[in-house]
Amino acid sequence: MKIKTHLTYALLFCALGTTVISCSKDKEESAPVEIDSKINPDKLKRIEKFMMTMFGISSESVKYNEAKEIFYIHETTMSRTEMETIYDNANEYKLKYEKN
Structure with a gap:
């Protein structure tokens, strides 16, 4: 017992x-991860290319509203911080498509 x-x-x-x-x-x-209030223009280009590649969409389908800090993908919206977080964590994509 x-x-x-x-x-x-x-x-x-x-x-x-x-x-x-x-x-x-x-x-x-x-x-919490601190992200700058404005997006770096070079990073914006990399994120837009990432979105086109990963979502299989054309450049005309990706729009960024700098004043509202929102990405528009067709009829879907995503905040800049959400998209930056997704991009920052996309290590496989970066290894495959981005040459440093």
């Missing part, structure tokens, strides 16, 4: 420890 109780407590503490560690790790990873 004692062994079973100790084993139960050990498993409980192990589960709690794992939960605490994973929660603290999530907080570190979810720190």
Whole structure:
């Protein structure tokens, strides 16, 4: 009976420890990323090319409203920060299509 109780407590503490560690790790990873308020013209060109390649659309289908900081793709809109985040995380695309 004692062994079973100790084993139960050990498993409980192990589960709690794992939960605490994973929660603290999530907080570190979810720190907000600061992005400039205006987009760099070179980066804007790279993002537009990225959108054309990844979404299979023509250059006429991609519009950027600098005043509103919104990308228009056909009838869909996406904020500049959302599109920059997607582009910044597109490592495979960058390796394949962008030569540094």
